[in-house]
Amino acid sequence: MVFFFLVLFGFLSFTSSQMSHQYHFINIRKNWTEAQRFCRENYTDLATVNNAVEMNSLFKTISDVSYDVYIGLYRSEVFRWHWSLPDGYNVETFQNWKDKQPDINNNEGCAVMDNNGKWFNDSCDSQRQFICFDATANQKYILIEVNKSWREAQEHCRTFHTDLANARDASENRNVKNTLKNKDVWIGLFKDAWSWSDQSNSSFRFWNSSQLSNIRRDQDCVSVMVNQTGKWKDVQCNTTQPFICFSELKSQSTTKPATPAATTTENRPAQNTTDGGNTSSQPTQILTTGPEQDNLILVHENLTWTEAVSYCRKHHVDLVSIHSEELQNRVARRAIHASTSHVWLGVRYTCTFIFWFWIENREAGCYQNWASGHGPRGYEECRLSGAMESTGGHRWVGRPESERLNFICYTCADIK
Missing domain, CATH: 3.10.100.10 (Mannose-Binding Protein A, subunit A)
Structure with missing residues (x-):
């Protein structure tokens, strides 16, 4: 088996x-x-x-x-394009869509290449010829002159070759174009709303x-x-x-x-409970041991938002999500000990659906404490994530997720 x-x-x-x-x-x-x-x-x-x-x-x-x-x-709530060949390639690195493509109203599309090497999206159930990629053969790109749906084409390519052909850069795009014989063919690009728990x-x-x-x-x-x-x-x-x-x-x-x-x-996994328990190979973590805050950990390490998510999920449970005024106050009392002006929170902005959502439960929250000009009624752009002011009013702001900040994780005890 x-x-x-x-x-x-x-x-x-x-x-x-x-x-x-x-x-x-x-x-x-x-x-x-x-x-x-x-x-x-x-x-x-x-x-x-x-x-x-x-x-x-x-x-x-x-x-x-x-x-x-x-x-x-x-x-999830967000539809994303992926390459079929599972090698972690970023779809945004190279794109070659036709004018007015992809159709943003088609949430479950698959990609077709035309005879000019341009892409457009179509229903994945449409019947088309397709091009396979074979990593071990001398002829890497193979035109299959049989009409199949996108999923059927993918299974054919994975069974007899490597996968549907990807066009992840200009060179691969030319190779596929030179193989298609002036036909519109499936390539290995698809769109779905499925996401992984670890955000990979x-x-x-x-x-x-x-x-x-x-x-x-x-x-x-x-x-x-x-x-x-x-x-x-x-x-x-x-x-x-x-x-x-x-x-x-x-x-x-x-x-x-x-x-x-x-x-x-x-x-x-062992967790540091005080600054004194920190070792040189681990970021400094501050964990209050009293009954009020024994599940909140301030990490004195300057990481990007994505790195902070990975750290919290590896060592604790997740970046903290705030859904009540009581929890806001508890997190604020952690934040005042940070060495950066802001600390990362587990909230992020999606460009596709134009809203902020908490990653822990994958939906927008009712309680909000945004600073003026930030959040749902403020300035928004792609790749923004949420952070709390370490001092002052402890308001939430949108920051570029590549910025490096301290952050707050939560651990095993339930957050209410």
Whole structure:
């Protein structure tokens, strides 16, 4: 059964160096949100899958069980373009759309290349010829002169070659254009609203064929179907089932056993509780030990917003989200000890839907404390994230997410 993955995805050798996750099967039934919290507290996060090699490794951990398990993929509010070839390429690095393309009203499109090498989006169910990419062959680009839907074309290319052809820079775009024989063909660019719990940009998808026509929008979380050789399906997030966590391979020597015993405190990662407990290799963390704030940690390390998210999720639970005045006051009392003028919060701006949202629960919050000219009624632009003033009124402001600031994590105790 494991060999199935190695045959289905002809690029095993092409992606073997991309194995970065170690997976842990947790045989406890939880809903998706509870499973996410468990994984963040005890490992790194709910499982992310970057490529076929990692999917093969994940499936090994559950091949002896007979029920479906959660992974970290969920339906978000933001639709994004991805390259089919799962190598982490940034879609924004190179684009070659036709005028007035892509159609922003088409939220679930797939990309077509015309005979001029320009792109346009179309329904993924349309029937078209397509171009495959083969990383191991002398002829890297192969025109398949059979009409298929985009998903069918992707599966064909992954079965017999490497993947649908990507056009991630001008050189690749020319290579695809020179192969298409004046036809409009599918390329490996698709748009969806599925995101990973750890906020990585993995474009790897392994849907069961029945999912291609599933139009329900109340099933926002993803399960691996053990009886379908590991294919994925969407389910309601309040379903309770076992799940898969992951940890980074670089921490393999200290990885905790993947058993229910991981819920005990002695199996959780050690956390510094005072400045005096800090070591030279760790950022300074300030954790109040009183009952009021024993789950808020100020980290005296200047990181970008994305780096701060990763740090909090690796060492604690997440960047702090603020949904009440009481929590605002608690976070403010942490912020006054920061060494930067602002501290990162777990709120970010989406250009696609033009609103601010808290990353912990992936929705906009009701309680707000924005400074004048910031937030929903202020100046907004792409790649803004939210920060709190360290002094003064402790208002929230939008800052470029590349800026380096202290930040506040929260840990295991519930935030109310």
